[in-house]
Amino acid sequence: AQKxxxxxxxxxxxxxxxxxxxxxxxxRDTTYYLFWYKQPPSGELxxxxxxxxxxxQNEISGRYSWNFQKSTSSFNFTITASQxxxxxxxxxxxxxxxGFGNEKLTxxxxxxxxxxx
Amino acid sequence: DTAVSQTPKYLVTQMGNDKSIxxxxxxxxxxxxxxKQDSKKFLKIMFSYNNKELIINETVPNRFSPKSPDKAxxxxxxNSLExxxxxxxxxxxxxxxYxxxxxxxxxxxxxx
Numbered sequence: 319a320q321k322x323x324x325x326x327x328x329x330x331x332x333x334x335x336x337x338x339x340x341x342x343x344x345x346r347d348t349t350y351y352l353f354w355y356k357q358p359p360s361g362e363l364x365x366x367x368x369x370x371x372x373x374x375q376n377e378i379s380g381r382y383s384w385n386f387q388k389s390t391s392s393f394n395f396t397i398t399a400s401q402x403x404x405x406x407x408x409x410x411x412x413x414x415x416x417g418f419g420n421e422k423l424t425x426x427x428x429x430x431x432x433x434x435x
Numbered sequence: 436d437t438a439v440s441q442t443p444k445y446l447v448t449q450m451g452n453d454k455s456i457x458x459x460x461x462x463x464x465x466x467x468x469x470x471k472q473d474s475k476k477f478l479k480i481m482f483s484y485n486n487k488e489l490i491i492n493e494t495v496p497n498r499f500s501p502k503s504p505d506k507a508x509x510x511x512x513x514n515s516l517e518x519x520x521x522x523x524x525x526x527x528x529x530x531x532x533y534x535x536x537x538x539x540x541x542x543x544x545x546x547x
Contacts, residue, residue, distance in 0.1 A: 419484060421536075
């Protein structure tokens with residue numbers, strides 16, 4: 319069975335600080351996918367990134383960066399120079415290889431990030 | 436243009452009623468899903484359809500019945516609504532070989 323753990327329930331930081339959101343996963347599959355989604359106060363779920371299990375390269379997109387480490391089963395998300403608009407609930411998710419409708423996202427419980435102006 | 440759209444956005448209804456939520460995607464994706472987010476923000480898959488065929492059917496009460504008239508539409512009908520059905524229901528879609536799902540804005544269902 320697959321499992322995603324986001325141990326940080328809530329984090330508050332002052333604007334412009336850097337913040338890292340932790341994600342630890344469990345799966346028996348050798349091929350799997352990891353995701354981060356953002357849920358702002360307006361409620362929609364916004365896809366941020368997908369990493370494949372065979373690609374451990376870290377990724378940077380503007381102020382966002384992701385660190386994937388298979389050795390520790392972690393997929394952490396760092397926001398640099400945080401802004402008030404980053405305030406949201408962030409979900410880490412895992413999907414095992416399936417295809418044709420068989421991919422189901424297993425979500426972590428989310429981390430509520432509040433950026434204090 | 437909205438990629439995945441759900442209607443209605445809010446739904447307030449009495450216990451015992453039957454209600455439907457509609458979902459449409461214009462992304463040309465082959466797979467559509469229903470997810471439920473409970474009051475603690477926990478997200479869990481309910482169903483998935485691939486090209487109108489039911490693929491995933493998690494342990495959901497029989498009162499919930501999805502229907503996919505074509506691969507761009509996936510509706511959710513709920514019979515005999517109960518207080519515990521109150522939640523936000525998200526529709527999503529994805530393309531084969533690209534497992535990231537794109538979500539609609541959610542339907543907040545409140546059963547009173």
